[in-house]
Amino acid sequence: MLRFLTFHLKMSSIASRNWTYFTATYSNTNYKLPPNVEQFIMKNTEVSDNHLTPQIRLRLFTPRCRFWYERPELWPSSDPYWAIYWPGGQAIARYILDYPDVVKCKSVLDIGSGCGASAIAAQMSGASQVVANDIDPVAEIAIRMNCLLNNVKPFPVFTSNIIGTHLRIWDLILLGDMFYDEELSESLQTWLKKYISVHETLVLIGDPGRPHFISHSIFKQLQKVAEYELPETTREQNYGLTRSCVWKYQP
Numbered sequence: 001m002l003r004f005l006t007f008h009l010k011m012s013s014i015a016s017r018n019w020t021y022f023t024a025t026y027s028n029t030n031y032k033l034p035p036n037v038e039q040f041i042m043k044n045t046e047v048s049d050n051h052l053t054p055q056i057r058l059r060l061f062t063p064r065c066r067f068w069y070e071r072p073e074l075w076p077s078s079d080p081y082w083a084i085y086w087p088g089g090q091a092i093a094r095y096i097l098d099y100p101d102v103v104k105c106k107s108v109l110d111i112g113s114g115c116g117a118s119a120i121a122a123q124m125s126g127a128s129q130v131v132a133n134d135i136d137p138v139a140e141i142a143i144r145m146n147c148l149l150n151n152v153k154p155f156p157v158f159t160s161n162i163i164g165t166h167l168r169i170w171d172l173i174l175l176g177d178m179f180y181d182e183e184l185s186e187s188l189q190t191w192l193k194k195y196i197s198v199h200e201t202l203v204l205i206g207d208p209g210r211p212h213f214i215s216h217s218i219f220k221q222l223q224k225v226a227e228y229e230l231p232e233t234t235r236e237q238n239y240g241l242t243r244s245c246v247w248k249y250q251p
């Protein structure tokens with residue numbers, strides 16, 4: 001199995017980092033991230049439409065990219081989750097493109113945006129305001145590049161950890177594949193419960209049925225709104241997961 005996929009499926013939790021790591025030297029490799037991150041992303045990703053939303057082109061790792069095969073430890077910053085279009089995000093973006101009224105004239109916050117596809121789908125479908133959030137600063141750059149790739153006006157991307165904080169009112173919050181880690185799932189649920197009890201925000205969660213998700217107590221508070229069969233390539237990358245769903249959070 002591809003080495004990269006070992007990382008891909010490990011789905012370890014990610015600590016918040018800052019820009020200083022861009023120039024950090026990694027002891028195992030002495031590898032430095034080039035100062036021009038955009039060029040680095042261009043060189044190490046490929047534009048792909050091989051997913052559930054082919055109308056959104058994304059810079060991703062593909063089997064023709066170096067880091068698909070090389071050890072993830074060689075990646076010179078935090079785990080490059082933004083270089084994968086996760087099944088949960090694919091389902092949410094597909095759902096938004098299929099039912100644009102869900103976002104039309106609404107303010108949308110995409111938390112854990114990764115490559116930014118769900119937020120891009122919201123922007124394409126007529127949301128009045130779109131903001132993406134991801135604690136990985138490289139994701140911020142990748143999201144902006146993906147916006148430009150799709151002729152979508154870039155929207156703000158925040159890289160602070162907002163989970164657990166006081167947020168303004170959003171009409172819709174998107175969470176694509178964010179229930180991969182027990183600690184993160186716990187903090188998300190606690191925070192969502194509090195947030196929803198004050199603001200009547202719609203929360204959509206995309207997930208292909210990962211163990212952390214279906215065994216979590218939040219699962220009892222969800223209503224399935226859509227289910228999609230995953231494309232062959234996504235199935236291969238996700239060890240047998242064949243479908244991905246969109247859930248509405250109803251505490």
Ligand SMILES: C[S@@+](CC[C@H](N)C(=O)[O-])C[C@H]1O[C@@H](n2cnc3c(N)ncnc32)[C@H](O)[C@@H]1O
Pocket residue numbers: 014081082084085086087088089090111112113114115116133134135136139160161162163175176177178180184
């Ligand atoms: C599995 S990826 C999903 C990406 C995207 N939503 C998708 O479905 O393609 C999870 C993303 O969440 C981000 N993340 C992890 N913890 C976070 C947090 N506390 N706040 C915001 N983003 C976070 C990671 O950097 C990563 O990009």
